Amino acid sequence: MRKRTAGSFLAACGLIVAVVSAGAQEQAAEIWGAPVRQKRAEILWTKVICKQPGRYIGWPTACVRKDGEILAVFSGDRDEHVCPWGKVQMVRSKDAGVTWTPAVNIANTPLDDRDAGIIELSNGDLVAAWFTSVAYQNSIRDRAKLKPGSHRFFWWLHHEKLMPEVKHEWLGYFTIRSSAGWVSPAYDRCGAGFRPV
Known part of the structure; x- marks a missing residue:
């Protein structure tokens, strides 16, 4: 499991949540069309957090x-x-x-x-x-x-x-x-x- 820094944060998008971490290592180029490497963080994973x-x-x-x-x-x-x-x-x-x-x-x-x-x-x-x-x-x-x-x-x-x-x-x-x-x-x-x- 990847270590998350104190700068870790969560971004929720619709039904999808993306966990991002400052300074994490790159695994893929894009997730859901968004670059994995962002200006201040890196997307680690996405998942559905709520369904109705x-x-x-x-x-x-x-x-x-x-x-x-x-x-x-x-x-x-x-x-x-x-x-x-x-x-x-x-x-x-x-x-x-x-x-x-x-x-x-x-x-x-x-x-x-x-x-x-x-x-x-x-x-x-x-x-x-x-x-x-x-x-x-x-x-x-x-x-x-x-x-x-x-x-x-x-x-x-x-x-x-x-x-x-x-x-x-x-x-x-x-x-x-x-x-x-x-x-x-x-x-x-x-x-x-x-x-x-």
Whole structure:
């Protein structure tokens, strides 16, 4: 087994995780089309860390905690790239990415939760951030074109139940914090773009 340096880190890509290590020796020229030798690290291996059959998972972000635990957050349990069902989910590995826990929801607002990021603070608390969207509404504007029982038909039903004040309250950027469990989401007026933390 290859020795990992203190500069080792993990990069999660969709359902695939790539473990990379600073200063490791080259084995292959490319993995999944990416050069093995990167500017600051080398890809050692890739593997699927989370599967949700029939569902879409996107936009992962990972962090390595001081104790070595790896956390990856993402928008999961989705119908497709743009839909109303996205939830902020998290998986964990305590053995350098060899095994992973099942995904758990850490945030699930009434809107589409997207592009989660996560960091560990100096005191060990975790902070996750994401934004919400109603971009799916563009594909359900014409009710006459929606086939009963289709994904978009159910999106329309969901959207019709959302009161304007609910959309107003939950549309934007949010953070949650955990010291011993996740607290309620807090609205973030500053918000960031893609991967807010």
